Amino acid sequence: MTTCSSRYVRLFAALVLMLVPATAVQPQVAVSAATQRPLADVLEGITPAVVNIAVRSRSAAETNPLYNDPFFRRYFNLPEQRQQRLSAGSGVIVDADKGHILTNHHVVENAGEIAVTLKDRRRFIAKLVGSDKATDIALLKIDADKLTALPFGDSGALRVGDSVVAIGNPFGLGQTVTSGIVSALGRGGINVEGYEDFIQTDASINPGNSGGALVTADGLLVGINTAIIAPAGGNVGIGFAVPIAMASRVMEQLIEHGEVRRGRIGISIQDLTPDLAEALGIEQSYGAVVGRVERNSPAAHAGLQAGDVIIAVNDRKITGSADLRNRVGLAQVGADVKIEYLRDGVPKTVTVRIEPDQALAEPSALSTRLEGAQFEDAAGNVVVSGVEDGSAAARSGLRAGDVIVAVNRRPVSTVAELAAALNDASGTIALDLFRGGLKLFLVIR
Incomplete structure (x- = not known):
């Protein structure tokens, strides 16, 4: 009797399982960790702010459309011909009311005509407000209504491992979104002639992405995509973006002057290395060491001396000599900046006025x-x-x-x-x- 009852119980359970409908498999949805909203919802609101830029310039390019991106040509030494050429890049609307668009200098360099196409397919001829080769940033203006602008995030608060999204126009295919993480910060040595503090990311950046947006998972603009390391001619997981903190300072000067008027305080500097820190008798692990102070310079008038270790400017930590060069070089001429430094291990603070840098000479x-x-x-x-x-x-x-x-x-x-x-x-x-x-x-x- 017990055996028969067990058999009936098992049979009944099997019939119940057969009659109960299987649970439907739900598709996985990418979710923004910052907002807990689906990433698709975040992107839907911000992708209209990223535009396609087509440039008709006075120098030539190869007829292969894959070679039309100015960054691709610039870093792979492709030959030029003396005729008009078309090239493609990306841009980011940063002021909807004024029609201001940030992009790369190398995207619009030598441009005869700059055409901007929005996501809704409206097309406008843009005016070049100004361009700065040293930071690879340019500012355009279009006369249009119903624009969407990207709000700025805090690029200085980024950490390695933060999720980011790159939006642009790779290979002229049309707007494309890729995701990844911040893989490094403060990168330099990519463009030896410029001011560099790159955000490195593994979000796919390819030719045509130049000038596009690097945004956080909650849709804030933290960088302008500008460069790739591409030994095979395409993305290998190492891309670079100009931090929006640097790009916005350049933008302000381009709006005011049409160019960047760089500042100086009159010092030569070098990185603080462990050996230097030991020689100076300090435990500091970051900063820039003053090697020489020019006579009658703002630094000399403020009392800075050789051997001082500069550790912060306007309450923001200095990571090294390149960081200090960026902060001073992109500061408004005539502005007063607060510099924190160590002298014989003792913290000190001084205010230094930025003077014009007679930078470029023909x-x-x-x-x-x-x-x-x-x-x-x-x-x-x-x-x-x-x-x-x-x-x-x-x-x-x-x-x-x-x-x-x-x-x-x-x-x-x-x-x-x-x-x-x-x-x-x-x-x-x-x-x-x-x-x-x-x-x-x-x-x-």
Whole structure:
């Protein structure tokens, strides 16, 4: 009887299971960790702020459409022809009322006409408000209504591992969204002639994404996509974006002046290394060490001295010399900045006024043998900020990013000193310079 009852119980249970409908498998939905909203809902509200940019420029490109992105051409040394060309990139609407759009300098460089296409397929011819090669940021303006702008996030609060989304126009395919994480912060050395503090991400960024948006999971703009490392010509999981904190400072100056007027305080600096920290008798692990203070400079008037370790500007920590160069170089000329530093391990604070940096000098004013090069004062050094292809300077072997320290054994630390030394050099010019951390001797006849 017991055995028979057990058999009936098992049979009844099996029949019940057969009659109960199976639970439907629910599709997985990506959810924003910041808002607990589906990521698709977040993107639906912000993707109209990302636009496609088509540029008709006066220099030529290969006919292959994959080569139409200016970043792709610039970093892969593709040949130019003397005819008009079309190129593609992306941009981000940052002010709906004024029609302001942030993009990359290299997207609109040498542009004859700039066309902006919105997500709703409306097309406008844009005006170039201004462009800055050193940060690779440009600002456009269109006359349009019913625009969507992306709100700014705090790029300084990003941490490695934060979720981010890249939005752009890769390979001219149309608007595309990719997701990933912040894989590193404060990257440099990508464009040796510029001001760099890149956000590195593994969100797919490809040719055509240049000028597009890097946003947080809750839809805040934290970067302008600008560069990739692409040994095979496509995405390999290493992309870079200009932090919006830097891009917005550039934008403010472009609106006010049409260009970036860089500032200086008159010091040469270097990174604080463990060896330097030990030699200075401090336990600090970050900052920039003052190597030299120029006479009659704002830094000298404020009392800064060689050996001081600058650790913060306007209450924000300085990670190293490049970070300090960015903060000072992009500060408004005439503004007062609060600098925190250590002297003999003792914390001190001083206010320094930013003075104009007589940064760029035309090469023709220096020497016809260096025609095609531009020079910039950078924290007590003379940096070659650009060299035109095929120019006299390029043929002489000079490269963007070279740091010139002497002319015919005569030390130079500013563009003005470089000009004076070149004017006094009647014969062969011998340049002492640093390139990629190595000291070189360049002879120009």
